[in-house]
Amino acid sequence: MEPQARILEVLQRVTGKQITPGVDESLFASGLLDSFALTDFVCGLEEEFGATIPDSDLSARKFDTISKVEAYLASKS
């Protein structure tokens, strides 16, 4: 499965919403993520991609769109 599809799967799982946002659509503005769902999303990404996201990267801006998340995870791999 492609990274974007895996990111979307994590997003839908942690939010419980079967919504498919555009890759550059703000996940906050679209109502998919809020403060607490973001925490679950980050944890879900760590599990799905086997990555450790350091505290220094805990910024909402890094996880605001699917394409930003994809770029961030690519930079970590």
Place this chain on the structure above:
Amino acid sequence: MSYLRAFGSSVPLRRVGNQEIAQLLNVTPNWIFDVSGIEERHYAAQEDTVISIGLLAAQDCLQKAGITAADLGMILVASGSSDRFCPGPASKIAAGLGLDTTPALDLPITSAGALVGLTLAAQLAPSVGRVLVIGAEIMSRCIALTPEEKNTAILFGDGAGAALVDANSGFARIQDSCLFTDGNSSEILFMRNEQFHMDGAAVILHASRKMPRAINLLLSRNQIEANAVEAFLLHQANLNLITRVAAAVKAPQEKFFTNISRYGNTSSASLLIAADEWFASQTAALSGPIVFAAFGSGLTWGALLATPY
């Protein structure tokens, strides 16, 4: 060795329910409760100051401990919302207690300040004597009740709490503590020009990871299972955050004392107001460890472990 001996608190009389602020923020009372667990908070009257409400909490704590201010070796006052930065409220609170030589120091650290105070007091008490730790905040003057600031405005209330740390006796022995600061993300939570600024999503993200880590560190190095802890007393930031911390440390939610529904987030005061109410509700002697934890500006966070004595 240092001991927790007594707590005290004071909150302004005026209760402000969600209904009162919802219209100003263009939200519903139910939305406020759903995202925060808060039903009401207390707002200070015009004549109240951080000093005046801190003094009331201090007097309440001293009265419960059965000592006088003259018996204190030091006073530590945590506040991020004091109307004067330097000197902060500590010296005036000490003067209000009738003291003119006892060292009184300010800890301008929102939210985590009381935990920092307790941790320092535990280290200092054996050399300076009894240390009175106070957290006092009037956050209602540092927030904007506007729709743009709704995510912050719904949370905060005013109040003060106090704790007495004694070198010789108390109901619990302070066994261990840990404090951490990471200034790399300090811009997500700060006070400037008496206005409070918070990136809520980032704060929750950091706090929901850092607080459980601090708690687990203390439990691990003291070989204590989370289930064996009698009570977790956390900074009352948001009920949903406390629920997440409980899940992360794998302890039952009911072990986490909460009073945020009635006071909101009173920043540095919340930990000690919660401790005072929790202690007052105890009908039997402490039988297990208690864990304090907080997260606040700096970023500063940590935990403190106390065991029955």
